Amino acid sequence: MPVRETFWNIPHWAEIAQYILGFLTLVIFAYGVLRRVRRWRQGRPEKRNDRLGTRLLSVFTHAIGQVRLAQDPYAGIMHLTIFWGMVALLMGTILATVDWDVTRLLWGFQFLQGEVYLYYELVLDIFGLLLLVGLGMAAYRRYVLRPQRLKNLTNSALSRDDAYALGMLTLIAITGYLVEGLRIAVLQPEWAAWSPVGRVLASMFASLGDPTNRNLHLTIWTAHTLIAFVFIASIPYTKLFHIASVPLNIFFRSLKPAGALAPASVEGSLGVRTGDDFTWKQILDFESCIRCGRCQENCPAFASGSVLSPREVMIKLEAYLWERNDSKMLHGDVIRADELWACTTCRACVQLCPAFIDHLAVFTDLRRHLVNEGQVDRMLQDALDSLARYGNSFCQPERQRARWTQTIQPKIKDARKEAVEYLWIVGDYASYHANLIPLTQKTAEIFQYAGLDFGILYEGERNSGNDVRRVGEEGLFEMLVEKNAAAISRCSYSAVVTTDPHTFNTLKNEYPSETFDHRPVLHYAQLLDQLILSGRLRFSRKLDYYVTYHDPCYLGRYNGIYAAPRRVIASTGCKLIEMPRCGERAFCCGAGGGRIWMEETGVQERPSEIRVREAAALPGVQAMVVACPKDFVMFKDAVKTAGYEDRLVIKDLSELVLEAI
Amino acid sequence: MNLIVAIKLVPDLVEELKINEEGNFLDLESLRLRVNEFDEHALEQAILLKERGAGRVIVIALDGEGVEDALFTAAAKGADQVIKLTGNTMPLVSNHTLARWLAPVIKSLQPSLVLTGVQAHNDLDGPLGPLLAEYLDLPYVGYVAKATMKDGEVEIRKEYPGGLAAEMEIDLPAVLGIQAAEQPPRYIAFSRIRQAMKTVQLEERQIPDPFIEEPIAIARLFQPEIGERAEIISGDVDEIAARLVDIFTDLDLL
């Protein structure tokens, strides 16, 4: 009768010792967890207890389902096998404990017997094998392939931590199999076939003979036990803690729209000055980082050769908070200003992080401090001064904002004076920049052609404040919102449309809801899509271009609008070829986060040039279509400086649509 | 010690400058004012001196559009006291008038050092600094790019053309016309200015004798004629480049 003989060959003292050690392990483990929880509670408050149902579902999808992780297939298989392998073995151990110490002791029966036991053995053997496969894949990637994103260049202690985790798991798995193999070699049960791996190992041990095998069994069983206990006890002290912290981090993730930045956690929008200013959630973020490096791999700032690596920032912050070394300054020693300023706020890091870390929230909070201390470079200072004085970053008078309308006939309605159906908030770049004015005029033409009842705010419009906020100037952002909201609320309109995704993002997600009073805020790609679908906008020609489309960060990743612009492109007759990094993984042009207002230093290859190269590499592609004025400016410039003028043309969506009309 | 900074609001040149109907002054309706750029340097220099332990900074300005913003910004940057001079009927007056109005108020503040910008672009009757110094009966040095306080003296660096400079020492009290502060005017976060608006008391002082003296009468104020302007080359950058190459060739440069 197959039954689990849990402590076969184990002397009584060892059995007792195991329980004592087990208890000790739990104490050490609990203390470690307590230490961490205490640290979280030292953080500033942040509300994350809404919508518990959605939160639980996230944990299911992302902590158990590990959907994000699996987007990299190799990593997906690797981690899921390790994860399910360990889960299975853990369940196995729990079942064995219950079987031996509960049901057997209290009620005199064992359920791990007969067929149940046979399937139990088989499942565990298979999962153990999967675990080893996963561990092998992990070791191969880390030590043979050696991808850039896993390298710990600044801190070798981290590499030891990585090796420890892999090493311990491997040792546990291997010693576990060895123990099984040795037991089977001695006992030679009939049902050995149900433990295939164990049976193979047993045949290798068969030649050693009985006393040797029994002694070996005890020795390796002891080793396995000790290693397992050390492993468990060490969880809260090593990267293994991600087993707990990542699901927690996923549970407590922000459920607000991606485009809504958290307000400053410190009174007066001061931002984070020292480690004491981080919120508990931010601390949890740092602890959840398992240094996978996906953020770094997709970061445009890092790719361009700047000093910023989101991964390094998370690692440094975690280390800093543990050290609590008073002689080290958070700003300056741990994190340098140029690292913070290099971020374009493209959100690739946040979007792709399997641990759901919000790097951007931390960067913005740190930037808020820099702004508060006046540590901004001259160009940025000039831009902010200009925004405060003139409502635009070009140091142009407010009066000139609507200069581009002078050639439009009939005159565009003044939404401040007349009621309109669509309130068109044009945006700074589209209004003032010499290269963009023709595009804005084309958009106006399209609207007029479609018979749209639209108007603009003329001089009443100011910079929407999206990038001002991302730069960390909360105070100025609030002022701009006040002015714009006041101007908007005096108008009579049914919907808002804007040509700039940055403007779109903040209007939709960050302006007080009273401003628009539930009226829809649209990006013009969405509006064009609607007009085309409803038949209000018809095309007279079919364009035959082979084009690719660059998803603007603030339209795509931030607001999930991927399909509408593509439908518009398709309806003009153009054939769309996607770039390798498209949709959610689109590679930022480098202008966001206020970077277009900053000096460009320490950059080897601009993100816009990298992107243009990517587009030009697509066979047969003639043009890259953009839906953001800053993208247009950045890529046009990049095409020139990278020398692709004969190869690639940059076209705005409006140009395409107008051509097809 | 009291470091007094006198700041002046001047026409904002970013905006279009409109002439009034008589053709002899700016159209006051469309006029927008901003702080004189050199006065911002004067304020920055004063704050730097304060940070090095020189004393208190008091900022004073004549009432006009945006004067409160300017004074609260100065307070946010570190000014200890901000004063608005009220009672004027015009936003722009001659520097002789302004100096005469400022002098008694500044005198009452017991200045050790008075700082103001070396010039402003609308100084038709000479810059404010030398006039103010004279009405205060104090010495004046202008084009100052560096200032160090010593016992009862200030040591300054005065700029001359061509990169030449002179080191001079001046007995206090004195008036300095600042050409450039030792570092560019600092950035001050908007929230700090808002904070200052809530917490800082803005003092008001009446001009004792608001008589406006205009020693120079402008007969005509006008924008330079279009005819005098450059021949603008049009087209895209390649066309412009080609035309420029022609010009260079004509000038025997190529």
Added chain:
Amino acid sequence: MKQEIFVLIEHLQGRVTDISYLMLAAARGITEKLDGNVVALLLGHNQRALANDLAADRILYFDHPDLAHFTPGAYQRVIGSLIEENKPRLALFGDTSIGVEVAGPLSARLNLPLVSYCKSLQVENNAIKFTSQICGGKLMAEGELPSPTALVTMIPGAYKAEQGRSVTPGVVVQASVPQLDKHPVRFLQYIEPETGDVDITKEALLISVGRGIQSQDNLEIIQELADALGGVVCASRPVVDQGWLPATRLVGKSGKRVKPKVYLALGISGATEHVEAITDSEVIIAVNTDPLAPIFNLAKYGATVDLLDLVPALTEAVKQATVKA
């Protein structure tokens, strides 16, 4: 009685500054129409030789050890008592680090009207009119200079230095220096400008950059253009203040006055402090995205495109033209 026009001659490091000659030319323009004398005022110590090429009817030379270097106190004392005694029709000063510190205080002390930023003087119907350039060059103001005595500070632009130079020196009178008391302002020493760099005042082709350059990295393309054209890169104040170019390349009121054949002004708005130093250029070509920039008042040719777009195209075009030639 002949009306006198005083001109305060400025000199630094043993050389009379250009503005002094310009003022002499301006004064001459007045005295030719009205019955007057141009009186040059030269203050110094053992520097009588500086009077040798001044185009004036009379040169008053004041010699005193305390006048060896400019100090406001001594200059004000000398000029002030001279004006009080002689009551000239006009006293001209440079709108400079020297002139303003004499004219300004004296205007208040002696209660005499003062006109600044004066570009030119004209005689109309027996009255002397001034034309001043204010508001960064965006506005011109005209008016009459009040009688009996008016002080004027002048900026370059309307006269050529040659007009103020003379081969036949005027009459030099050694004048007596009034009592010079100890003054609160004392000269200590000069700080010499850096040397070792190219002297932009001697260059025939200057490519000058201003705020429009936006970042230090963009200087690369400017240097390429300069190399292609065989010219030298210089700059206006904002660029030098940032440290992107050394002070030896500064063109402006506090920098150098230049007289190139061609001055290519890229991203420079044309503020007075800069523009007054380039008025001796033969041809000025300006590139600025603002069509209303004052630089276009002075330039012969202009373009309203972004210099960052134009410069690479121009460098290319120049290189090709050089190859062809």
